[in-house]
Amino acid sequence: MSNVLRIALVDPNDKSREALKAMLVSMDTIWLEADCSRYEFFPDVIETTAPDVGVISLDSDPDQAIALVSRMAAEAPSTAILAASESADGQLILRTMRAGAREFLTLPAVGEELDAALARVSQQKFGSAESGGRSCEIYAIAGATGGVGTTSAAVNLGCVLASDPQNSVALLDLDLALGDAxxxxxxxxxxxxxxxxxxxxxxxxxxxxxxxxxxxxxxYLLPRPVELQDALTITEDSIRKVIGLLKASFTHLIIDLSKTYSPIDMAAVESATKVVLVTQLDLPCLRNVVRLMMSFEEIDDLSAKVEIVVNRAGLDSGQISLKKAKETLGREIFSLLPNDYRTMVEVRNNGVPLITQAPKAAITLAIRDLATRLQGKANAAEAAGEPGSEEAIAGESKWKKFWPGAKA
Structure with missing residues (x-):
């Protein structure tokens, strides 16, 4: 994902302002922070919102608009000024650039021209992809079945990430009926x-x-609705908008999914940088992991984002061995979270995260390790040269050989 640019816009002309707003809000890398219809109010808007880019339309009063460009360039140097006009007059462009505008956009805006202008501003502000500002990492926490510990993993992962002062972290609870983050x-x-x-x-x-x-x-927490009927107001499109807004606001977004894999859940999954699929070492869970991975392979690039995390590892009562689980799944386990029932009951009942309640416990250290690995290489198993990464089996999905009744 590119760095998200936060934009404030001023244009006294309602028609051209609405047209420009429509183009801006349609772009994934843009968040429209504010729009204004009066030149004289724009300095207050800039002071209040501190956007990355201030877009100033010149046509209503070019002299007043250019004076505003000069003022904003002096008073708000961290906000890049992009001037816009229906005129392509060379003298107007020269005056505007001398006043301090970073870019000049000819109206009505063409999508490619607007995108290119904003890309140059982003390059100037954030630098190259290798050295520039941070994009938002989105981790969707999914479960192989109910009760495997997805919410505890999501909450404690979020708290560990948030303990780093360089991070800003939000948790979105998408279990709309029974979420308890x-x-x-x-x-x-x-x-x-x-x-x-x-x-x-x-x-x-x-x-x-x-x-x-x-x-x-x-x-930061955005919890599920209080009333069950309120969940009916939430749609795939609205979730995409909320995620886009959160993505523009935080360095990390944790999404605790429901176990229904509804269209709303899948909209969140498709937006994720990583999908953390939490399972346990028992047959129903492993069978569901295989089933889910078969479905994920039908969605472009989704299966490559999935990392399998085994929770409650070390619980001796009837668990399938880790070796057998790997054979069943046909890929490596990304992370192991040890079984520590007593500690987890305490943190859940006290409403206190692991890093506060039990900072030195093995489960806490495992969550810290999970956070480190998720922020590290794109695919730890592949980077380490471990087996079972992405190869197909006999031209078919590798998962089908593990599913009863499927032809190998």
Missing amino acids: DVFLDSIPDYTLADVVQNVSRLDIQLLKRSLTKHSSGL
């Missing part, structure tokens, strides 16, 4: 996902953060 954090949120969805078209980044519940660990 708020219970794990002992939080009573003022707002829920239903509230944010209802107002998503009017939200800016500051208002969004005020709608989230901030935990003492630094983790």
Whole structure:
């Protein structure tokens, strides 16, 4: 993902302002922070929102607009100014660039020209992909079945990531009926996902953060709706918008999925950088992992994003061996979370994360290791040259050979 540019726009002409807004909000790498219809109000907008880019349309009053360009270039040097006009007059362009505009865009804007201009601004602001600003990592936490510990993994992973002052981390609870991430954090949120969805078209980044519940660990929480019927207001499109807004606001987004793999869950999965598939070492779980991976292979690039994490490893009562599990799955296990029932019951009942309740426990160290690995190489198993990565089997999905009744 490219760095997301936060933009504020001023244009007294309603028609051209709405047209430019429509183009901006359609771009994945743009978040429209604010729009304004009066030149004289724009300095206050810039001071309040501190956007990456200020777009100033010149045509309503070129002299006043160019004076505004000069003022903003002096007073808000961290905000790149992009001037826009229907005129391609050389003198106007020269005056505007001398006043401090970084780019000049001819209206009506063509998508490719706008994209190229903003890409140059992004390059100037963030630098190259190798040395520039950070993009948002999105980790979707999925379960092979109910009760395998996805919420505990999501909450504690989020708290570990948030403990790093260089990170800003949000947790989105997508178990719309029975989610309990708020219970794990002992939080009573003022707002829920239903509230944010209802107002998503009017939200800016500051208002969004005020709608989230901030935990003492630094983790921001957006919980599931309180009333069951409120879940009906949440759609695939609204979830994509919420994720886009969160992506523009945080360095890391953790999404705790439901176990239904609904269209809403799948919209979140497709947006993820990584899909952490949590399982246990028993036959129903491993069978479901195979089944899920068969389905994921039908979606472009999805199976390559999946990392399998075994929870409650070391529970001796009837567990399938790790070696047998690897043979069944046909790929390596990305991470192991040890069984520590007593500690996990304490943190759940107390509403305190592992890094606070039991910072030196083996399960806490394993969560820290999981966070480190997720932020490391794109695919740890492949990078290490381990077997069972992506090769096909006899021209068919490698997962089919493990499924009863499927032809090998």
